[in-house]
Amino acid sequence: MNNFTFYSPTYFVFGKGTENTAGQCVKRFGGSKVLIHYGGGSVVRSGLLDRVKASLIKEDISFIELGGVKPNPRSGLVYQGIDLCKNEGVDFILAVGGGSTIDSAKAIAAGVKYDGDFWDFYEGKPIEAALPVGTILTIAAAGSEGSGDSVITKEEGMLKRGAGGEALRPVFSILNPELTQTLPAYQTAAGAADIMAHVFERYFTNTEEVEITDRLCEAVLLTMIKEVPRVIADPNNYEARANIMWAGMVAHNNLVGVGREQDWASHGIEHELSALYDVAHGAGLAVIFPAWMTYVYKHNINRFAQIATRVWGCQMNFENPEVTALEGIDRLKKFFTSIGMPISFKELGAKEEDIPAMVEKIGLGQGGTMGGFVKLNSKDVEQIYRLAL
């Protein structure tokens, strides 16, 4: 096990009706002038925004609003948000929505405390300070409610980049599974694929002897395998929604990743897909991950056999573990298909002829590589895209 630090200071409020505690939560963490940041119509139409406002009013907290966050959130709105907060003296940002809204709120929070261009952080500059961010989550997917990460797309060139740091961890996150019950099946499934992908990125490692982290990863995956088909069959299944929503947080606050080298190549490879075609990040991951696994599994057949037996319930083939390893990958593909996720470029609507441009945009150049488990160069990335056709 490698040395590590783990810090997850977010206060989580979970369950039915918990959005009505938003005002108390903002107060607890010192907010007095709030920017409510959200996406589109559903937050308004469902009455959620009104309930949140009522909760703030009840605690005498003043607020302004900025809606309009899109999936794969854009830098343009972040600049708007930063100006708005600076002009209005906002001291707290409350994100009401999914990962895109939360990521956009985090970018604004960092930008308000910085005199330069917030995009600097997405080019690698460390984030030293940010306004406190609270969240009310409406989609189980990105895990941004418990992480210090944020991904923003710059309109100019549709450049999708991530930033992160302790200052970006939400001070509180309100998770009410009821709020996810109105999500279309496709979005629910894409969120589930995203959650599982966060575990895969941490599970495939060259660090040995991290049994506790392996087992925690497997706990999340086993939960997803049980619960996701239930919500696809019955969108109103509160219990299944609740298990998935909490699993989504656990999958990405890094508890299931500590003490080990992680991979993260597939996220980088996928980002070009969702940036180019504006598809759901989770759907892109459902396409990329099986291809990535097929390309790299020989690097550690036993690790792939382990996930196949422990998570997918495959019988171990002791004569030929490779058979088991491949069976696990096959089970993942069938699982994604069963919940309505694409597993190929064709199903996703991506095009073979765009592959060279996507490889180019990842920008590994001549000697560069990506990925901790297997170091991939541009040639490797191209082959993974082709395996996904």
Next chain:
Amino acid sequence: MNNFTFYSPTYFVFGKGTENTAGQCVKRFGGSKVLIHYGGGSVVRSGLLDRVKASLIKEDISFIELGGVKPNPRSGLVYQGIDLCKNEGVDFILAVGGGSTIDSAKAIAAGVKYDGDFWDFYEGKPIEAALPVGTILTIAAAGSEGSGDSVITKEEGMLKRGAGGEALRPVFSILNPELTQTLPAYQTAAGAADIMAHVFERYFTNTEEVEITDRLCEAVLLTMIKEVPRVIADPNNYEARANIMWAGMVAHNNLVGVGREQDWASHGIEHELSALYDVAHGAGLAVIFPAWMTYVYKHNINRFAQIATRVWGCQMNFENPEVTALEGIDRLKKFFTSIGMPISFKELGAKEEDIPAMVEKIGLGQGGTMGGFVKLNSKDVEQIYRLAL
């Protein structure tokens, strides 16, 4: 799944040599005058105390010391510590040791901020404020490094009682598995039993549909079953020590307990054993838990069959799940025996004739009960003690 809040804001620093970051950690959390609180000779003899002091000196942090914490920590030393801190203007408490030292430090931290008798908190008064506490853990067991709980024994009547609250959560905890390598096998095994018991208290619940929490519980138990025999066989196995140490934190910061009713009868039943005979808490739990399980398993045979198959690898007997349930309990007993833990009064050195007095001291009286999974009255508790003979 029940509504819940989860808050684990402790900053964890894990791995080899991490005690040398103590000074930086105290500084990060605002300490300037520190009470170093510890137990007996081993912290001094091993040179750990000197390394910690050197780390504080390096950051220009002043400190005083209070050693002498005993297992099942006593109120007398807590009173001493409170007076010392008040007289010397201490603003931060650094516990160097195991659960007893950390619990004693928490009691002092709460007492310093309170004008009355600190024992009030252990009689049920809510804790509203406490000095910040940091920890350097030397035994994987109590989970106090990541919890807001503290258990203290009042000398007068050897009354063992717990208190808890957010203010008692350590602001940082340093976990170096190397520090646990010199522990005798018996203490290592007792710590392991304590960790497993923290999971059992949360696993046996009447709340349905909490798959994610079940799976996280099982992840900790599976890790313990793999790693504990390895450290018993080879005390210097760093990797196994590391997995156990982190599992010990995960088992008790309540991540594996959220969203469900918990039990906690066995802890109460055990407390009388360790208070009366001054035995290791974990050893007492190894005696009580199999007896408790044998007494209550019929309340939910399927839940006991689930742990037997998922954790102990038993084959499910579909014709008669009770057989599987009982096999799981038997496997637990054999496991405890294999790591050198007692599973009976006899092995522990406890006496049958003391049972009535222990039952009396738990104080359930006429109509009182304890336990969330099965509500136990005094008669039930007595029978559980007798099952453990």
